[in-house]
Amino acid sequence: MTQTEPLTLPLDAWHRKHGARMVPFAGFAMPLQFAGILAEHEWTRTSASLFDVSHMGQISASGAGAIPLLESLLPTAVANLAPGRIRYALLLNEAGGIIDDLMLTRRAEDFLLIVNGATRLSDLAYMQGVAAPDAAVTLAEDQALLALQGPLAAKVLDALVPGIAALSFMTAAAFAWEGARLWISRSGYSGEDGFEISLPAAAATAFADALIADERCRPAGLGARDSLRLEAGLPLYGHDLDENTDPLSAGLGFALSPARMAAGGFNGHAALARLAAAGPTNLRVGLALEGRLPAREGAVVMHDGHEVGRVTSGGFSPSLSHPIALAFVPPALAKEGTSLTVQVRGKDLPARITPLPFVPHRYVRKGSV
Known part of the structure; x- marks a missing residue:
């Protein structure tokens, strides 16, 4: 395989079978859409959508x-x-810059770090390059990662994996399905209730088939995932x-632990x-155009x-029916209601600072079905 050829996901053939439009992303061939970005966005808001996020790195420490290794790298109280708890964490360089953002979970036997796909190898090398006696850092090569998102996600998943409804937002636990070991967290990057399921790559196709056999669940691609996370006001690395x-x-x-900042x-x-x-000299803000x-x-x-300033992410919001964007501006301007303009295709478009998230999060902090 040459460097220009994208890597394939465990569900590559499954995506193509179900009509996905495939595009290169983070070094992988990824599904951009199946039925259409708008349709998938709206389905996620009302039912349950299955996203393949197997491009993301699953690193074990x-x-x-x-613990000493992770606390030397993360400003998080590790x-x-x-056990079973999740924290959003940041991998930082000496200048305080963000090397990556990630989800850190403590399991019984290790810590699991879900890192971004484009940075998974550099993150691994960075962590392995730190002198850490009695610590092992490894990247899972045979695991898939699926995200089931939407207000009906718990009902769909509980029909296959009874007991997942006991999870609340930012908690995780081990489960089993037809002999396959699953690690399931109640989390995601859509702003909706949902779950991320780490499972053996060999079981991914059968599990995906079982999920979409439920008429409440449909496959969705990168396009809807991005429009959802933008409406949720969540930053995208890179x-x-x-x-x-x-x-x-x-x-x-x-994400900066007060105790760690003090110590x-x-x-x-x-x-x-x-x-x-x-x-800070600039602040990340939301813009409504x-x-x-x-x-x-x-x-x-x-x-x-x-x-x-400059826009860092932007698009049309299907839920709000107008364009939205994330940008960095000076603190004096980062006040709700401040009027600005954004230059798009030679036009100055009126915009105003608006609170984040653009669309309220609907996380479930107590499990229920």
């Missing part, structure tokens, strides 16, 4: 040295993370976040401490005739 973006500017201060001892602590004292023309990544944000 195990051994007696796993030692007090209870677009809204990168190594030159710090957590405070990105509005991710909640230090992790990459980027000194830089973040200075930034916290001085205050007038009309129907969407502003895409890189569009210039203007105020009183001067450039004040």
